[in-house]
Amino acid sequence: MSIRLRLTLWYTAILSATLLLLGVGLYFFLYYYYFNSLKPDLQRTADVLRTRIQYDGYSFQLNVRDQLRYNNLYFQVVSLEDGGKTLSPSLAETGLELPDLKVTKIRCIVNNECRFDKIQMNNVHFLMYSTPVTVSGLALPGEPVIGIMQAIYEIDDIERLLAMLRLILTVTGLLSILLAASVGWFLARKALRPIEQVIMAANRIERGVDLDKRIEYFGPSDEIGELTQTINGMLERLQTAYSEMEEAYGAQRRFVSDASHELRTPLTTIRGNVDLLEKMWKNVQQGALAPGEVQLEMTLEAMHDISGEAERMSRLVNDLLSLARADAGFQMAKTEIQLLPLLEEVARKAQLLPRTVEFRTGPFEGIGEACIQGNADYIRQLLFIFIENAFKYTDGGFALLDASLDGDQVGIRIEDSGIGMDKEEVPHIFERFYRADPSRGKKAGTGLGLSIAKWIIDEHGGSVEVRTRKNEGTAFTIWLPVLPCKDVAASGGTQGHSLPEGNQV
Structure with missing residues (x-):
């Protein structure tokens, strides 16, 4: 049974009980009001007439004038002797004949136990009052009873009124219940x-579709409204989680596919x-091939290839390990680092890397004794990632390392005059295995370096700005929060920074 039907039945049952109580109460109130006010009048009139009844020892005589005075009253006297x-x-x-008195009825009347009765004669309703008659007409205690006087009063008007009242109450009650049930059904349907x-x-959630739709509610802010708002909030959170899950699942599939591809290439070579x-x-063992310089050179070349591919796989595995740590929420150990010595060390070692460009380093003295809260090893790895990319994608021209x-x-700015990128590619360059340009695929690399760099920057509360133009070069500016070297605990949070015509990532 639905809630709507139960609410309608409960509402209808309560209303029916209320109408029944009101109707029955009103009916019996009017019933007793009319008859309780009629009975004393009938009794008083009959008692007055009873005192005027004359008995000559054989029969009763009624005063004619009294009969005319009480023309709305009909009565008779029944002798107990004959x-x-x-x-x-x-x-x-x-021509009406009152019912005969039985012995038990007479005894009841004499004992003053049953005075009033409702009788029907010729389809007419009467209220009858019965009282004992004595010789004195006063019906004193202990005085012999010689007859029974019965006075009747027509109550057809009252009965018709009460019957009409019963009909009105019944019809009105049924119509009210029917109307209330219909309105209750409508209101319950609207409310629910x-x-x-x-x-x-x-159901849409169960099918996994249409998570972007919301429940429309234009009613008051009642329990239903609060429930609707709660469900809409839950749907929004589910949509966000579902979208993030889809994106994460897609990224995971791409990651596995790209990692498999990157690992398959060196494995195939090996x-x-x-x-x-x-x-x-085998040919040497079988004597089909004699050892010689050519075979030795081929062997050395194959071993070099195996060693190079193994080194490439080692770098790839290390990069994947770094990203796995990042995904697992790895917290790197951080200490106070003076930036100037670190930059000078990186610039000195970068001079030894294989390159075809002029490597320039700006004056680092402008940063003074600035310190950062971070991990020196990861900062070095971060800088070398950008420097190696500048060397890799620049044929001729220059690469620059500067700080301010x-x-x-x-x-910390790393700039080159290399192949550059389209602006549409900038938001994707920090994605794993992403290679911005087909020409970049000709260069050795896994496409994981910038992903690792972005993780290191985020771990240090910094940001990176990218300015690039196709075939004109690229400039990365790494922004890191600094703090006085003597007050490490006062280091603040990350504060964004942007340069003109740049893209903050």
Whole structure:
């Protein structure tokens, strides 16, 4: 049974019980009001008439004037000796016959236990009052009873009124219940409409589609409104989580595919060279090939290839390990680092790297004794990643390493005059295995260096700015927060910085 139907039934049942109580209460109130006010009048009138009844020892005599005075009253006197009845002229004219008195009824009347009765004669309703008659007409205690006086009063008007009242109450109650049930069903449906929308939204969630839709609710801020807002908030969080999960899953698939490809290439080279060496060795053992300088050169070349590919795989595995640590939330150990000696050391070692460009270093004295809170090894790795990229993608021209202070940040700039990039490629260059330009694929590399660099920058609370133009070169500026070397604990958070025509990443 649905909630809507249960609410309607409860509402209808409560209303029905309320109307029933009100109707029954009103009916019995009017019933007792009319009859309780009629009975004393009928009793008082009958008692007055009873005192005027005359008995001559054989029969009862009624005063005619009294009969005319009480023309709305019909009465008769029944003798207990012979059962004879003395009727009032008004009763005789109607032709009505009151029911005969039984012994038990007479005894009850004499004992004053049953005075009033409702009777029906010729489809007319009457209220009858019965009282014992004595010789004195006063019905004193201990006085012999010689007859029973019965007075009746027509109550058809009251009965019709009560019957009409019963009909009105019944019809009104049924119509009210039917109307209330219909209105209750409509209101319950309207009130529970958001819940149906919640169910539909949950079904969409179960199917994994349409997470961008929200439940529309235009009602008051009641419990249903709060529930709708809560569900919408949950849907928004689910949509965000689902989108992030899809992106992460896609990135993971691309990562696995790219990593497999990068690992497969050196493995193929190693396997080919190993097969070549095995073949040469078998030929030597079988005497089909005599050792010589050519074979020695081929062997050395194959070993060099194996060594180079093994080194390449080692670098790739180390890069993957670094990224795996980053994904696992690895927290690198940080200490106070004086930046000037570190930059001078990196510049000196960079001079020894293989390159085809002029390597320039700016004056580092401008940064003074600036310090950063970080890890020296990772800072060196970060700088070498950008410097090696500048050497790799620049044929001729120059590469520059420079540094300067700007407020509470230090900017380390690595610039080259190489192949550059399109601006549309800049947001993707820090993605894993991303190679911005087909020509870059001709250069050795895994496409993981800038991803590692971005992780190191983030771990140090810094940011990186990229300025590039196709075929004109690229400039990376690494911004790191600085602090006084003597007050490491006062180091603040990250503060963004941007240069004109640059892209902050």
